[in-house]
Amino acid sequence: MSLLTRTEGAHAVAPVRRRPPARGRLSTVLAVAFLAATACYMLLPVYWLLVSATKSQSDLVSTPGLLPADWHLGDNLTALFDQQDGVFGRWLLNSLLYAGAGAAVATLLAAAAGYALAVYAFRGREAVFSVILGGVLVPATALALPLFLLFAEVDATNTFWSVFLPSVVSPFGVYLSRIFATASVPTEVIEAARMDGAGEVRIFRTLALPMMAPALVTVFLFQFVVIWNNFLLPLVMLQDDDLYPVTLGLFTWQSQTSRLPELQTLTIVGALVSVVPIVLTFLLLQRYWRAGLAAGAVKS
DSSP: OOHHHHHHHHHHHSOOOOOOOHHHHHHHHHHHHHHHHHHHHHHHHHHHHHHHHTSOHHHHHHSOTTSOOSOOHHHHHHHHHHTTTTHHHHHHHHHHHHHHHHHHHHHHHHHHHHHHHHHOOOTTHHHHHHHHHHHHHSOHHHHHHHHHHHHHHTTOTTSHHHHHHHHTOOHHHHHHHHHHHHHHSOHHHHHHHHHTTOOHHHHIIIIIHHHTHHHHHHHHHHHHHHHHTOOHHHHHHOOOGGGOOHHHHHHHHHTTTTTOTHHHHHHHHHHHHHHHHHHHHHHHHHHHHHHHHHHHHHOO
């Protein structure tokens, strides 16, 4: 073998690595810097909330907002749950009930409606789906007054149901469920189950729901956050403090800070506590979400 041949073989086995151009490195650095700045901007209110929740009332008004002071988080939490005979705990439980039960029922209804629109062919199906898409575009603020008038007609305002029932309707959940059911529930599987004698309810419960799991987790998370952060509907519907969700309860405290300055600290600490259930919900459901997406990705 000649020297030239051996040299060409060596170059074929171990090619020379070229450095990326300077322009490419500069673009990467700028992109990373932009993302880091955006993340800091998004997390700045969270940092302020964490720092402010650890301050006493005097430190809150006398020290810079982004700089920590003496640690009073434990005392602030005790005062938070002792205020007005523990009404904040009641508000927190109300929000958990509204958001947890409402999101679960909304997810089930959206899954059933989306599955029906994807699997069954009937007259007016596309018209129904168009109406649902129109519901996605309607802002919640536009529906608050009509909902109040409807519940007032049946004398159901200032009740648990006046906040819970509107929360179980999720046009976006129906839209997402239909799209995902069309892509993930094969018609062959449904036909095979029917030939084996399975009823429609059993097919939906045992076959369609597991296949639609990633979309249903997404619908649940989305609806949970929407209900938890809902403010206008409880404000319009409720007058009883014991029925308030945490958002409306903290708003009532904030509106009284000019008369009771100590409520300012309690409002900040309450806002910090109210974020915890949302974070925990995302962390607990994240692995199911990822597992379902991975299963769909490797499905042949």
